Amino acid sequence: MSEVRLSAETRTEFGKGGARRTRRAGKVPAVIYGHGADPRHVSLPAREFANALRHGGLNVLLTLEVEGDTQLAIPKSIQRHPIKGYFEHVDLLAVRSGEKVTVDIPITITGEVVPGGLLNLEYDRLSVEADATRLPDGVEISIEGLAIGSQVLAGSVTLPAGTTLAGDPDHLLVSISGAPTAEDLEAEVAEAVEELGIVEDAPNQPEGESSERADSSASAE
Known part of the structure; x- marks a missing residue:
């Protein structure tokens, strides 16, 4: 698997407002969990984190440098904006070499x-x-x-x-x-039409047909 080294910063602002300011600064709000320690709130450089996922996959091993400390972690949950696609928040799992996850x-x-x-x-x-x-x-x-x-x-x-x-x-x-045959597909469509109660429109009469019938009736009289 791939291993990527990232510089992370401790976050002191929380809530939606703090998260927005973090993202505007080109960073991703993140929390590191695991090993019975208190959650650690950090921010990751957005572009470098995106490159890590692109090349290392969703289970990329991250070596995080936080204020002089080094912590191995893997992404556990990644939230992205449903339309714009940017990273909204990341949960990271702290790991150690030799540890099973x-x-x-x-x-x-x-x-x-x-x-x-x-x-x-x-x-x-x-x-x-x-x-x-x-x-x-x-x-x-x-x-x-x-x-x-x-x-x-x-x-x-x-x-x-x-x-x-x-x-x-x-x-x-x-x-x-x-694989379904053409007959199977036709039968499924017919069944769906019947269940939905769809009534097919009667075929349109050719132009002039009504007037011809009226003329014929008038001549007979």
């Missing part, structure tokens, strides 16, 4: 689904336990050659050395189902 790592699918098959990715992350300073970047699941009806459970995934599964081994991650 539980994190979620991304799942990458490799291989091609069989003809007529449909890939169903139930979860895109897997919960594992590993050394805090040796967290894996992710795990790969190959679907090459998996027949329709196949399933991949968490317990069957090959994990990196030194990593163990933290969740239920029977947890379903991936399945291969049969």
